[in-house]
Amino acid sequence: MAENILVIGGGPAGLHAAIELAELGVNVSLVERDTFLGGNPKKFKYKYLFPDLQPADDVIGELIRRTESNGNIKKYFSANIESFKEEGKKFNAVIKSDSGSETKTFDSIIVATGFEHFDPAKDSKYSYQLFDDVIDIKDLERMMGEGNFTRPSNGKTPKNVAFILCVGSRDRHVGNQYCSRVCCTVSVKQAIELREHFPETEVYIFYMDIRTYGFYEDLYWKAMEEHDVQIVKGRVAEITSGPDNTVICKGEDTLLRGPFEIPFDMVVLASGMEGGPQSPEMANKLGIELDEHGFLKYANVTLSPCKSNKDGIFLAGACTGPKAIADAIIEGGAAAMNAYIYAKKNS
Incomplete structure (x- = not known):
């Protein structure tokens, strides 16, 4: 039997x-x-x-x-x-x-x-659900899968996009203190996809530490060297409304030890796993x-x-x-x- x-x-x-x-x-x-x-x-x-x-x-x-x-x-x-x-x-x-x-x-x-994906709305500094053009990695996956990568606010292709890593991960105050392990690699993969399909769109990644472990490190180098993805060691402290329907990422470049305040058409939050x-x-x-x-x-x-x-x-x-x-x-x-x-x- x-x-x-x-x-x-x-x-x-x-x-x-x-x-x-x-x-x-x-x-x-x-x-x-x-x-x-x-x-x-x-x-x-x-x-x-x-x-x-x-x-x-x-x-x-x-x-x-x-x-x-x-x-x-x-x-x-x-x-x-x-x-x-x-x-x-x-x-x-x-x-x-x-x-x-x-x-x-x-x-x-x-x-x-x-x-389940961490809900970025739990951390108010990211303004998720407050601004239409602040999305997370699962939202971007759906957009790319549907062939519809446009700004939710106006339906236009963004001129520049920022990825913010470790949203809801490695955070003892809001979210989870553990590393979600794959978010860095997923974000780098998505950045490459954007640059391949929308070469006029500039892509930035803001990170605490890049954790593309093992052979996934190859994607990290490919993103920078072949696709001109700008990878910035820095922490975003706040996302606010900017001029001309943009959203502004405010934070600190921890490598250069100086503040930054950069307007973007879209922001993608690398929400962790729960x-x-x-x-x-x-x-x-x-x-x-x-x-x-x-x-x-x-x-x-x-x-x-x-x-x-x-x-x-x-x-x-x-x-x-x-x-x-x-x-x-x-x-x-x-x-x-x-x-x-x-x-x-x-x-």
């Missing part, structure tokens, strides 16, 4: 986990809270992925197509786990979806509920632990990757902390193998 495994979350990690399991002959129930698969990359219409600027559809679209075409994966949309109960080594769950409620028994579970509302919900319903930052917690991050504190429940993707899509997909595969081994042993 085939094993039955529950995968919660239809983003990159959850999709890859579901596909890996289904190809092993497992009956997979894939629970997705939205009406579509693909997670944040699909929701915000990502166009290109770093580091090689591969079209997002080549990755996310392919995962979705493979999931939809596999008969071993049953998909539930607008869905959540209404109730949950352990019975020995197995798990009973009531899945509530747009097609009603269904009670099923599972041999193991994978939680891959993803992340665990989101599904993380505490899953922790409460399934009896798994949250860490001090609001992400789901591994039992042992070094010796037991993908395992939660509860036997038979495994974790994958950005629900455990900030990470790139490629890393989330890798974790999805690892969680699938862990869940499969557990199910085999106990079915």
Whole structure:
């Protein structure tokens, strides 16, 4: 008899986990809270992925197509786990979806509920939602994905754009004190996209520290040397209204040790990653632990990757902390193998 495994979350990690399991002959129930698969990359219409600027559809679209075409994966949309109960080594769950409620028994579970973007409106100095031309990186992803990169205030192509890094990250006062890990690279990638498609638009990046780790450093140099992106070590303290329908970034150039006050047509805020509302919900319903930052917690991050504190429940993707899509997909595969081994042993 085939094993039955529950995968919660239809983003990159959850999709890859579901596909890996289904190809092993497992009956997979894939629970997705939205009406579509693909997670944040699909929701915000990502166009290109770093580091090689591969079209997002080549990755996310392919995962979705493979999931939809596999008969071993049953998909539930607008869905959540209404109730949950352990019975020995197995798990009973009531899945509530747009097609009603269904009670099923599972041999193991994978939680891959993803992340939420930090809301920049929580930090008043950035004037997000106050000025139309102050947006964040997910807004820009959607614009680029739709082929509609224009100023929200007047529909014109901006003459210059500023990126502000670490919005909601590395901040003990407003936001989160941890680094969101991928925001620098995403911003550099977006800056390159803008310069390639709109060469007349000047692009600036204001940063505390550039954290394009590993091979992502190649993008950093490419942005400066091949695309003339202006990278300024400085902290923006305030965004105000400027002349001629501009917004002014005021702050300090910490390298030159002097103030700056520069008008821009648009400002893009590199908002960080948070665990989101599904993380505490899953922790409460399934009896798994949250860490001090609001992400789901591994039992042992070094010796037991993908395992939660509860036997038979495994974790994958950005629900455990900030990470790139490629890393989330890798974790999805690892969680699938862990869940499969557990199910085999106990079915």
